[in-house]
Amino acid sequence: MELTNQTALSEFLLLGLTEDPALQPLVFSMFLSMYLVTILGNLLIILAVSSDSHLHTPMYFFLSILSLADICMGPTTIPKMLVNIQTQDQGISYTGCLFQVCFVLIFGGLENFLLAVMAYDRFVAICHPLRYTVIMNPCLCVLLLLLCLLLSIVRGLLHTLMLLQLSFCTDLEIPHFFCELSQVIKLTCSDTFINNILVYLVSIMFFGLPLSGIIFSYTQYVSSILRIPSVGGRYKAFSTCGSHLSVVSLFYGTGFGVYLSSAVTDSTIKNVVASMMYSVVPQMLNPVIYSLRNREMKGALRNLISGMPPL
Template identity: 80%
Template sequence: MEPTNQTVVSEFLLLGLTSDPALQPFIFSLFLFMYLVTILGNLLIMLAVSSDPHLHTPMYFFLSNLSLADICMGTTTIPKMLVNIQAQDQSIIYTGCLSHVCFVLIFGGLENCVLAVMAYDRYVAIFHPLRYMAIMNPYLCVLLLLVSLLISIAFGLLHILMILQLSFCTTLKIPHFFCDLVQVIDIACSDTLVNNLLIYSVGNIFFGVPLSGIIFSYSQIVSSILRMPSGGGRAKVFSTCGSHLSVVSLFYGTGFGVYLSSSVTDSSIKNAVASVMYSVVPQMLNPFIYSLRNREMKGALRHLITGIHLL
């Protein structure tokens, strides 16, 4: 089969999670519900943080930006799937597919970086409480967020530039509900050695360094908790870090689960289903984790919802 130049590729086919027509209405309803919950939950977090002066702190500033990244991540992956199911059309144009890949990498990478920055914020809050506001000043908070965004954009564009060098054959079926980087590379006809090396080398550095920082921060925090003589002090520190640690565990746990799934099975459908766990589920559950485990956030949400109801 002769490869065609990548410039003549007009579209790909997203096969989705199943080819069974009987299951399509159920999948449409499920993902529509998950998308609406993701948007509403994260939007409420952002509105609560912006409307409550008590939450105008570095921790909640980063939380609101994490919610924004979650909204963008969900909007990148789910709506196109819903449109394809509704229209019974699996196609996605070439540029649209590359945009999928790029935005998933950018917003996934941004979540990764913001979680690391939030771990650093909790480290400073616990070990330097008297100097916390001086260290985590507005300038540093904005700078950390901008650096995270720029690194994530560079990470996404680097992979896109390498995909642009690939050629594709006539078989352009992607066994996924969105254009995943690995799946797009797998259907290329040209040599993908450089692309795969880039995934493992740059990817391990990009995700490994923030994860190492999170592990270091929490190892120090846990060590500090164990040295505390009073149970009340331990409970206070844990309540401060518990929500973030739960979100970190969910984000990296699902990502690691997808990696293991792709390693032990060749089933494209199983891999696609597993990928839902990192591209949809964490973004939907993050607002619930923070609102249910955080007293200040529950109070702010209660006041926000009460105010909306009164209007």
């Protein structure tokens, strides 16, 4: 294959979910609906938390930041896909593709770290309730948020700068609806050994460690909950972390689904659908999970929508 230097590279081609013109309106409607639901649902979460003084706690502070990250995740990928379908143009510029890679990594990583921080918050609330307000003070919350942002930005920039060192072939078709890191690396004619090693190492560090922290936190406060003598007390304690556990299961479950799909099958459609489940579906369902499983959040949303002041 002929090499194309990145400085002379004009654009990549995003093939999307399907090339069948008859299915394009269905794909457009589906992604537009998911995008609007994601934006509206997460915006309602942020407004509900900010308008109800009872929710001005570390748990809901991090939840509102998680909703903000989910809002930011959608515009990095979906609007470009919708524009491409409408204009019948599959192109995305080289710069635009790198921006997609970078911001998907940043916001995906931010969600990952926030889930770990929220697990730590629940661990302190259940295992050290008397010291909760002392440990989870506003200063620590801000520092944890800044650390999450810093690590996410470092991860995104690291992979993006490594892509800048690569030269690409003339075959620049990406079998996806956005520029996913692994798909872009496959298009290069350069030696990608270092890039692939870096992907695995960073994934282990930036996802393995937070997931290990989440698992450790849950084992600790599950054991604490089981020591509560009353059934009602155990149920109330479990309910406080039920929403977070559901979101964690959805986020990491779809993430592992993408990994297993790419490792087990070479089917392009299956890989794209698996990636959609990771990059679109969790962001859309997170507000639904917290709205349905959290009594305080349901009350705040009800007051927000009805215009009633919080009690």
